[in-house]
Amino acid sequence: MNEEIKINKRPRRLRGTSSIRSLTQENHLNVRNFVYPLFIRTGKNQKIEVESMPDIYQFSIDQVMYEIEDLLKLNVDKFILFGIPDKKDEYGSNALSDNGIIQKSLVEIKKRFPEAFLITDLCMCEYTDHGHCGIIKNEELDNDATLEYLQKQAISHAKFGVDMIAPSGMIDGAVKYIRYALDSNMFKNLPIMSYSAKFASNFYGPFRYAAESAPQYGDRKSYQMSFSNRNEALKEVKIDIEEGADIIMVKPALSFLDIIRDVKNTVNVPIAAYNVSGEYSMVKAASKQNWIDENKIINEILTSIKRAGADIIISYFAKKYAKEINQK
Ligand SMILES: [Zn+2]
Structure with a gap:
């Protein structure tokens, strides 16, 4: 009976039980590959929630210690620091000061x-x-x-003990100039993670509120890339690697998974992807309305970034993932 029916192709065989699904799972997240962004401001006893990013805070240095302590217990042990100085000027002088917010943070946190x-x-x-x-x-x-x-900024951070420098401005030649400056000042072993393919994206909105860094006029389209472009991303990445970047980054992540995969297929350095503030805030907003299952969505988003080819994921979700989602 039915001898003529021969169905040999049965992909469902590998989906029948949770055991066989986990046995054949292709991509796994590891919190050791996560980087957690921290916003640090001057002052004492400050822990101010960012209005556009629920559960994300600006911390004064004394308060950021508690946050880092919590994160280290969760095995989230890599951080990218954003400084919010109390004074800004035309030339960004605070960035180069020995008493700058980042310089002080580096010393205190490392201690x-x-x-x-x-x-x-x-x-x-x-x-x-x-x-x-x-x-x-x-x-x-x-x-x-x-x-x-x-x-000058790179040498200053190096002097104060940073573990890796991440130039983010999409300034042509930045990696080459920074590499040269570090090498000439005894910091040959300090790696550079370059924001190589950084798009002029509308997903940065909530971050600018968090870092208080919105442009006061104009936009950043003359230095960041158009989100319409794909080949240009590979050009930028290749230039940065030639100039000495140790790790390259694609930013944002979620609307740029194709770029992450292109880069993965083209170069052989580790790839970081920045799961940016707008990607974070959209999930938080939808979850507040109970329109989505927040933790499941976070797991799916982070896994998709990994699957696209990212080796390193910079994400505001890192803490929540490590605390509530990992191993479940
Ligand atoms: Zn910038």
Whole structure:
């Protein structure tokens, strides 16, 4: 009976039980590959929730210690620091000061938690009153004038004990100039993670509120990439690797999974993906309305970023994932 029916292709065989599903699962998240962003501000006893990003805070240095302590217990031990200075000016002077917010944070955190791996975001926009990522001349970002500034900022962070530098401004030549400055100042072994393919994205909105770094006029489209472009991302990544980037980054992540995969298929350095603030806030907002299952959505989003090819995931969800989702 039915001898003519021969169905040999049965992918469902591998989906029948949870055991066989876990046996054949292709991609796994590991909290050791996560980087958690921290916003640090001046002052004491400050823990201010970012209105546009529920459960994400700006901390003063004394308060960020409690946050780091919690995260280390969850095996989240890599952090990217964003400084919020009390004074901003045209040239972003606070970024280069020995008493700058990042410099002080590096010293204090390293003293208390030597095991914490600290990455610093290297850019001018958090420190300039105009909120742009470089030196401005005639309302235009002066690329080459900015390079020297980034060199000084990198050396300063290195002196104060940073573990990895992450230039984020999409300034042409930044990796080469920073690498040269670090090498000439005895920091040959300090790695650079470059924001190589950073798109001028609308998903950054909530972050700018968190880091108080919104441009006061104009936009960043003359230095960040158009979200319409794919080939250009590979060009940017290749240039950064030639200039000495140890790790390259694609930012944002979720609307750019194709770019992450393109890069994965093309280069052989570790790839970081930044699961940005807008991606975070959309999930939080929908979950507040009970329209989605927050933890399941977070797991799916983070796994999709990994599956696309990211080796490292920078995410505001890292803490929640490690606390509530991991191993479940
Ligand atoms: Zn910037």
